[in-house]
Amino acid sequence: MQRLSEQILAHAGGLPEGTPVSAKSLLHLGNRAAVDQALSRLAERGELIRAGRGVYLRPVTSRFGTRSPSVEQAVEALASQRGEVIVSSGAAAANTLGLTTQVPVRSVYLTSGRTRKMKLGKQVVELRHAPRWQLALANRPAGEAVRALAWLGPEKAEAALLALKRKLPQTTFNELVAAAPQLPTWLARSVGKAAHG
Template sequence: MERMTESIMQVATTLPEGVPLAAKGLLHLGSRAAVDQTLSRLAARGELIRAGRGIYMRPVQTRFGPRSPSAEQAIEALAAQRGETIVPSGASAANALGLTTQVPVQSVYLTSGRSRVLSLGRQVVELRHAPRWQLALGNKTSGQVVRALAWLGPEQATGALPILRSKLTDTAKMELITVAPQFPTWLARLIGKLVHG
């Protein structure tokens, strides 16, 4: 068992900050039960952080002691590792675009994968499965516009159009028009008004 502990920690130390260590990626070291047991033991000792089911991360060492990796780094690494699209929620997008002054209390991201919760130390990050159209333009400004308008809903989204017009480049407008057929009818109509004035 000590040999497996050393092997897992060797793998963990080669990973950049925030990159998750998945139990499935360690099956070359032993059986799933043995890997899970060793990971649990390492988490109990504080050498790894259990972020979610089968997902562990190495704590970041600072001069003030160990801390959890940032949510942004962890989400970015998880998206790359799992092949998922993961983007900030509509509330976060609306805040980033200046459509609301409300700052989301909880970190919520939309994902093409299954819904789940990650624990990064004291920070809890919720991943919610979202329809494909909400993820269509990823982390681009045009993607933020889609998620912000979806979050505002048909009644309030119209009031956001003047603010959005001043922030969008011609490229972003073209991106929105290109993917508009994927959107619900009310949103496709709104995108037309946004782009064509």
């Protein structure tokens, strides 16, 4: 019979790149204490990466050596595993939409879960709890616009909305307008002005 650590590695090896492994997902292999210990030992040996409390990832091996999975893949997999909404931060969204030339230095994501940090090799990914309205329209272009506008704040929102009205496809802008009732008053007012102005 295979040892528990070998069974865990075989299970992790069958998962897509970046899929997190947690003790709860391995309880079919053994009791909780044994699984926790095996995960910890595998992380110490470098066969798994400890990304955060109770979250482990399989390193990606290529002809250039081993590396951590991509941040996007790890965050996506974590979101589906935990049932959370996890989206890029407002600063990243503003940069993607061309509303700022600032490139975020740190990897920050907004989540419906609790605030925490995840380590992927040397990179630290910050997951910040965000209000529901910032997570509206999660991974859609209109949702990116909402987060970018929230990050820019009330002073810059109207000018940014006029730029977005020119840049975004009409259907995406209409989706943003339709989401206005979910937004805070200052942002809903700005969206209304841009839509009817």
